[in-house]
Structure formats: C-alpha cells, structure tokens
Amino acid sequence: xxxxxxxxxxxxxxxxxxxxxxxxxxxxxxxxxxxxxxxxxxxxxxxxxxxxxxxxxxxxxxxxxxxxxxxxxxxxxxxxxxxxxxxxxxxxxxxxxxxxxxxxxxxxxxxxxxxxxxxxxxxxxxxxxxxxxxxxxxxxxxxxxxxxxxxxxxxxxxxxxxxxxxxxxxxxxxxxxxxxxxxxxxxxxxxxxxxxxxxxxxxxxxxxxxxxxxxxxxxxxxxxxxxxxxxxxxxxxxxxxxxxxxxxxxxxxxxxxxxxxxxxxxxxxxxxxxxxxxxxxxxxxxxxxxxxxxxxxxxxxxxxxxxxxxxxxxxxxxxxxxxxxxxxxxxxxxxxxxxxxxxxxxxxxxxxxxxxxxxxxxxxxxxxxxxxxxxxxxxxxxxxxxxxxxxxxxxxxxxxxxxxxxxxxxxxxxxxxxxxxxxxxxxxxxxxxxxxxxxxxxxxxxxxxxxxxxxxx
Numbered sequence: 001x002x003x004x005x006x007x008x009x010x011x012x013x014x015x016x017x018x019x020x021x022x023x024x025x026x027x028x029x030x031x032x033x034x035x036x037x038x039x040x041x042x043x044x045x046x047x048x049x050x051x052x053x054x055x056x057x058x059x060x061x062x063x064x065x066x067x068x069x070x071x072x073x074x075x076x077x078x079x080x081x082x083x084x085x086x087x088x089x090x091x092x093x094x095x096x097x098x099x100x101x102x103x104x105x106x107x108x109x110x111x112x113x114x115x116x117x118x119x120x121x122x123x124x125x126x127x128x129x130x131x132x133x134x135x136x137x138x139x140x141x142x143x144x145x146x147x148x149x150x151x152x153x154x155x156x157x158x159x160x161x162x163x164x165x166x167x168x169x170x171x172x173x174x175x176x177x178x179x180x181x182x183x184x185x186x187x188x189x190x191x192x193x194x195x196x197x198x199x200x201x202x203x204x205x206x207x208x209x210x211x212x213x214x215x216x217x218x219x220x221x222x223x224x225x226x227x228x229x230x231x232x233x234x235x236x237x238x239x240x241x242x243x244x245x246x247x248x249x250x251x252x253x254x255x256x257x258x259x260x261x262x263x264x265x266x267x268x269x270x271x272x273x274x275x276x277x278x279x280x281x282x283x284x285x286x287x288x289x290x291x292x293x294x295x296x297x298x299x300x301x302x303x304x305x306x307x308x309x310x311x312x313x314x315x316x317x318x319x320x321x322x323x324x325x326x327x328x329x330x331x332x333x334x335x336x337x338x339x340x341x342x343x344x345x346x347x348x349x350x351x352x353x354x355x356x357x358x359x360x361x362x363x364x365x366x367x368x369x370x371x372x373x374x375x376x377x378x379x380x381x382x383x384x385x386x387x388x389x390x391x392x393x394x395x396x397x398x399x400x401x402x403x404x405x406x407x408x409x410x411x412x413x414x415x416x417x418x419x420x421x422x423x424x425x426x427x428x429x430x431x432x433x434x435x436x437x438x439x440x441x442x443x444x445x446x447x448x449x450x451x452x453x454x455x456x457x
Contacts, residue, residue: 011038011353014096014110016086017276018044018072020051021314021338021345022116023405028346030078038353041080041110043098047072050139051404053335054413056179057372058142060186061425065143067412070405082108086117089282091310112309112349115284115292115300119273119315119333128250133174133269136183143433145183145268149191150429152265156205157198167263169206172254173270174246176212178220180270181229182371184210187268188238189374194427208238209264211256213245213271220332220369221381228388229379273333275316284310291318297359298345299352311349313341313362323365331364335403340364370396375425 013029015022022042029040054068072081084100095109121135135141152168159165171191173184188208195201210217210233216226217240230240241258246267248255254264275290285293285302292312295301298319300310313319315333319341331337341362348359368382370392378393380386387395401413420426432438 010036011111012109013038013040013112013114013349014108015040015042015114015116016089016096016278017116017118017314017316018042018046018049018081019116019118019314019338020049020335020405021118021342022114023049023070023072023076024339024342025114025116025313025346026076026079027405028343029350030076032346032350038111039080040076040078041082041108042072042076043082043084043086043096043108044072045083045085047081047083049405051335051400051409052137052179053400054404055136055139055142056182056186058139059136059145059183060190060374061146061427062186062375062420063413063416065139067409067416068142068404069139070409075406075408086278089113089278089284091283091307094309112311112353114345114349115279115310115312115316116314117276117278117316120276121269122272122274123269124271126246127248128252129246129267129269132249132252133267135269136179137273145187145266146190147429147431147433148266149187150194150427151431153191153194153198153201153206154429157200163263165205166207167252168265169201170209170262170264171207171266171268172209172211172246172249172264173268174211175270175272176210176214176217176240176242177270177272178218178369178371180210180212180268181218181233182373183268183270184208184233184238185371185373185377188236189377190425190427192236193425197427203237206237209254210238210240211244211246212240212242215243217242218369218371218379221379222386225379225381225386225388229373232373232377232379232388273315279316287318289318291316293318294320296320296322296361296363297348298341298362299348299359311345313345314338319362322361322363325366331362332366336367337364339403370399372396 026040026042048069048071051068054063057063058065058068084098086096087099088097095107097105099105156165156168191206192203195203218226233240245257249267255261279286287293294312294317298311298313300307300312319331321331344360344362370380372378372393376390376393378396380392380395
C-alpha cells in the first residue's frame with residue numbers, strides 16, 4: 001500500500017468529510033492561511049457538498065437536484081480535494097487509509113485532522129428494511145423518490161386490479177422528526193398535484209402513512225406545535241400513527257406494532273441518524289453513541305486530556321452545548337450548529353498551529369427551528385414564538401436559501417423558486433435513471449430486419 005507524504009515544509013490539514021462542516025471549515029482555513037503555511041486536503045466520497053435541508057424540496061420537485069449541491073473543487077480553490085472514502089484512521093502515526101472505487105487503497109499522512117464525516121442513517125434490524133427501504137440523506141435518494149412516485153402514478157392510472165393499484169399508491173414514511181415530516185409533506189404535496197393530470201385517478205386513491213415510535217412528532221418544537229403538525233397532516237388525508245413502530249416490511253408487506261397490515265410500494269426511513277462508523281475502528285476517543293469526544297473549543301479530548309492535532313464538530317462529535325439547551329448537554333446535529341462551529345474550529349486550529357494557547361469556546365443559543373411541508377405549508381418556532389402556514393413556509397425558504405454555502409448556489413435556488421412560482425412545478429418524471437443503458441442494450445440485441453431479395457434485373 002502506497003504512502004503519500006506531504007512536503008515537510010508545508011503541514012497538511014486533513015479534513016475528513018466535505019459536508020457543511022468540512023466545507024465551511026476549509027473555506028475559513030483557505031481564507032486565513034498565509035501563503036505556503038499549510039496544505040488543506042478535503043476527503044469525501046462525493047465531489048460535492050449536499051445541503052441536506054433541501055433534500056425534501058428536491059424530492060418534491062421544487063429545486064433542481066444540482067442546485068442543492070455545492071461542487072467542492074469549484075468553491076474550494078487552493079485546496080486538495082480527494083474523492084474517496086477514509087477507511088481507517090491511525091492518529092498515533094498520523095495517517096489515514098483512503099479507498100477509491102476502482103483503485104488500490106493508499107495511505108495519506110497529515111499533521112492536523114478535522115473529523116467532519118457527519119452522520120449516517122440509523123437503520124434497525126427490521127425484516128425487509130434493508131431490501132425494501134430507502135433513506136433521504138443523499139441527493140441520489142431524493143431524485144429516486146421523486147421519479148419513483150411520479151412514475152408509479154402513471155403506471156397506477158392504467159391498472160385495473162384494485163389491490164395492485166392500492167399497493168402502487170401507498171407510501172410509508174417511518175420517523176416523525178424534522179427530516180421525516182418534511183420529506184412526507186413535500187412528496188405528498190407533489191403527488192396530490194400530479195394526480196390532477198390523470199382522469200382515472202383521484203386524491204382519495206393515494207395513501208400516505210407516517211409511522212412514529214414516540215407519542216409525538218418533531219421534538220424540536222413545543223407540544224402545541226407538534227399537535228398542530230399532526231392535525232394538519234391528518235387534514236391532508238395522511239394516516240399518522242403515533243406510539244407505533246414498523247415490525248416487518250418483507251416484500252413490501254407492512255406490519256405495524258398496532259396490528260395493522262397492508263401492502264405498500266415505498267418505505268422511506270427517516271428514523272434517526274448515528275455517527276459515521278469509520279470512527280469506531282480509529283484510535284480516537286468516542287462516546288457510547290460513537291461520537292468523537294471534544295471540548296467546547298472543538299479540540300478532541302480523551303480521559304488524559306487534549307489529543308493534539310485532532311479536531312471535530314458537527315454530527316460526528318459530542319460538542320458541549322454551553323447554552324444549556326442541548327439534550328444531554330450536547331449540541332443537536334443540525335446545520336444551524338455546523339455553520340457556526342466551522343469558523344470557530346478553523347480559528348482555533350490556526351491558533352494552535354501558530355503556537356497560541358488561548359482558544360475560542362463554541363457557544364450558540366438556538367435560533368429556533370423551521371420546516372417546510374409542501375407549497376405554502378410550514379411550521380416554525382423561535383423561542384416562545386410559534387408560526388404556522390405560509391409565513392412559516394416563507395421563513396423556512398428565506399433562511400435556508402441564504403444558509404446554503406456560496407452566493408452562486410443561493411442565486412440558483414432562489415431562481416428555482418421564482419420560476420416555479422411563475423410557471424408552476426415541473427411534474428415530469430425521468431425513467432430508467434438507474435439503468436441508463438437499457439434502451440441501447442435492447443436496440444443492440446434486437447433482431448435485424450429481414451433482408452428483401454433483390455428483384456431480377
């Protein structure tokens with residue numbers, strides 16, 4: 001296995017993860033580093049940042065997929081960007097093993113490491129879930145969900161078998177947190193709009209189901225807001241099951257803990273996340289939930305004190321919440337914290353490299369929470385202020401439209417919204433995205449046309 005070493009005169013700052021935290025940290029480092037002071041290397045399986053809060057709107061067709069991502073190489077000029085996965089971390093010897101599809105793994109050394117690998121879906125060992133379920137953590141999943149629902153509507157409009165049609169138009173969403181509610185709301189809103197295109201379908205033919213194991217939804221908002229969200233969803237015809245969990249979905253046959261059974265075409269899993277599992281096999285300290293343990297200044301620490309040269313924040317770190325509001329005393333894993341932790345981390349890392357001993361403590365009092373649930377439908381809570389409906393929806397769009405990194409992406413997103421307002425939502429589905437060669441293969445394997453015999457001269 002080859003070891004790629006950095007120029008000894010230029011320390012390498014290795015950022016593991018090109019998501020929101022990794023991207024903004026790299027931006028701040030590149031801005032404040034002196035010429036030749038250090039090399040910034042970003043490693044991520046994707047060559048782009050995915051702005052997760054926009055995934056539900058991508059699935060609902062309100063934002064073009066490429067506008068919800070930020071290309072790393074275009075916006076991190078001066079950084080070394082490696083498209084690959086960090087398979088293991090040896091901080092004692094200060095190197096990582098990187099895997100790239102189609103190539104041999106290689107080792108990469110570093111001087112400072114920033115752990116920004118984010119979170120992955122927390123799937124449970126439910127029969128059939130691994131085979132039938134889909135999450136909403138990646139842009140590819142959002143595209144697939146949109147096209148799948150729209151294509152199934154088209155197919156169901158021609159079905160004569162009632163049971164087959166009912167299954168094709170039944171969609172189950174597991175998890176009533178912000179991500180689950182937004183995904184459900186956006187896709188349901190899109191599907192209801194699409195039904196108007198078919199003479200053989202009505203809104204009553206479509207069934208959306210929400211399954212939540214707790215007795216309430218959206219723990220980020222107050223009880224009154226959570227009850228309103230449930231009432232709002234039920235008014236839209238969505239079946240909401242609280243204190244209920246998914247027991248089985250083998251072959252898309254849904255079995256719920258309340259005894260109900262039915263067939264469904266889609267199972268969307270949004271029941272929580274966990275820290276990236278690459279941390280488990282590293283020699284860095286982690287807590288019982290697999291998160292790197294850090295101080296409020298975002299330096300990694302173990303039982304003996306600070307782990308020199310290691311930094312972490314975001315979803316894969318147990319960052320102390322000095323405001324006292326976070327559950328268990330830690331910051332919740334959301335973009336609001338990540339966008340503010342990144343500049344603090346970059347500032348403290350540079351201070352450490354330059355021999356300084358005073359570091360900034362991360363402190364942020366939550367501004368609240370906003371969620372969109374389809375066009376002109378939303379919920380927001382800022383302290384004791386509760387907003388619902390179009391005002392909350394507009395606030396959600398304004399906040400995230402400006403929060404997505406880079407002005408260029410903000411302009412594209414706002415442009416999407418303006419065009420959709422004027423021209424209406426595009427409800428066209430793309431087919432065979434997962435098998436783009438199908439038409440060519442069928443044509444190549446088709447029988448040649450019979451040759452006609454030439455007439456006698």
